[in-house]
Amino acid sequence: MSAVPTLGGTPVLVLKEGSQRSKGREALHSNIAAAVAVSEVIKTTLGPKGLDKMLVDSLGEVTVTNDGATILKNMDVQHPAAKLLVQISKTQDDEVGDGTKSTVVLAGELLRRAEELIDKKIHPTVIVSGYRKAEETALNVINQLAKPISLDDKETLKKIAITSMNSKSVSDAKDHLANIAVDAVLHIVEKRGERNYADVDLIQIIKKQGGGAKDTQLVMGVVVDKEVVHAGMPKRVEKAKIALLDSPLEIEKTEIDAEIRITNPDQMKAFIDQETNILRDMVEKLASVGANVVICQKGIDDVAQHFLAKHKILAVRRVKQSDMEKLSRATGARIVTTIEDLTAEDLGYAELVEERRVANEKMLFVEGCKNPRSVSVLIRAGLERSADEIERSLHDALKAVATAVMDARILPGAGATHVEIAKAVREYAAKVGGREQLAVESFADAIEIIPKALAENAGLDPINVITELRAVHSKNGKYFGVDLTTGKPIDALANGIIEPATLSIQAVRSAVEAASAIIRIDDMVAAAKSTSAGKGKSESKSESSEESKD
DSSP states (O other), rough: OOOOOOOTTTEOSSOTOOEEEETTHHHHHHHHHHHHHHHHHOOOOOOOOOEEEEEEEEOOOOOEOOOOHHHHHSSSSOSSSHHHHHHHHHHHHHHTTOOOHHHHHHHHHHHHHHHHHHHHTHHHHHHHHHHHHHHHHHHHHHHHHHHETTTTOOHHHHHHHHHHHHTTTTTGGGGHHHHHHHHHHHHHOETTTTEOOOHHHHHHHHESSSSGGEEEEEEEEEESSSOOOOOTTTEEEEEEEEEEESEEEEEEEEOOOOOOOOSHHHHHHHHHHHHHHHHHHHHHHHEEEEETTEEEESOOOOOHHHHHHHHOOOEESSOHHHHHHHHHHOOOEEEEGGGGGGGGGGGGOOOOOOOEEEEEEEEEEEEEESOOOOOEEEESSSSSHHHHHHHHHHHHHHHHHHHHHHEEEEEETTHHHHHHHHHHHHHHHHOOOHHHHHHHHHHHHTTTTHHHHHHTTTOOOHHHHHHHHHHHTTTTTEEEOOTTTTTSSSTTTTTTTEEEEEHHHHHHHHHHHHHHHHHHHOOEEEOOOOOOOHHHHHHHHHHHHHHOOO
């Protein structure tokens, strides 16, 4: 409860009973402390030598990962300032797919440096202004440092995928997974005007236990997690002509209630025969246009299954809409809502449609499509958790390659870009002058947290590492980062440690935005927690238990 005294000394209630308010320096320090605590959790997972986190949810479900976005999503963060860091990690993951850890660690370090400046009586607005100017310089450095690449340069794209997976626990199979990521993205890329576009959602990912990470395979087509509906149907169809149906192969019930009076067995037989004839006509229509594979989003009646089997047509039912859309793109088929409208032009084509058993489950493989604009990755692993981690790693690799395809520029990894940015920002700080200069210099110190954290996680001395890197960069060694084995500077580009330029641009922007938002908060009002909802639930629960006793 907060109160404002009146002239008579009587307090005036402003906030609801139970509300909490912190303001000024107290609110600022509380917010910064919460955000820095989150970034410290993430910092130890950064880089190839980073360690994993074990997360246990309220139901006892265990997740072991070092994927930044997954850690923050499952941590169930409560502090409002810390939630801002969770949001920027989600933005980074959605936009680029990788770099979530770098973004959060950088935001935490910017806040830590800002707190030191605030303690020196520098106003938050001055700090934010300095950070914004330093951000502009950083983005200019990135644009100057970025090198263009070609779509035909598969080797470079593979290095991007490998760099993305280096920090993950799947590093043993990273070469195999990187090849899959590059091939998958290059198959779905399309030209839109002057730009290339790659929609990663067109890459279907299916996980099945059994085998190992190196048994993961790329299917040039679509894998449908359904089995053939009738034992009499063929399980393999070559040169398949595929009909995609969004309507059921069964007699639908009418929306209005109707009563049919049957007075003798002949009428009953005629009624059943009529239903059978309708279903036979549906199947005859499919056969007449040349379809030998039917994939249905709705149900298929038992009688229709019998007629389909007689015509040697392979059929599956209850297929997800997202799978139907992928099949349409891959095979060139048009999804038809009424069978009467189906023509031979609506059919798609695939070299092979086959039911196979994977991990003791039957699945339908649609391969050799004429235009594989949609592809599938079948992930194999001995443990369910291992399959989940491979999926997360592959997602990051796919997004990184897709980002590089859309904005065909790369940057050196291993902290090289961050050291070069720090160097340029320090040079710029001298031109700024005044109190803002301190904020700009703090940005330069903060951005070096990335190579420092990489070195620290590898068991190296971060001060020695950063000193040597600064010396190399001062002699125009702008592509040099840290070798985490020796601790010495290494040419990151020459050694294939590269990442998409968009990744660093988005990371710097997001980190500065989050830090600026938190620095500018000087008052935090937390509403009283509502107990009525919980009370209502408990009352309804007790009422229902009493009813059940009755």
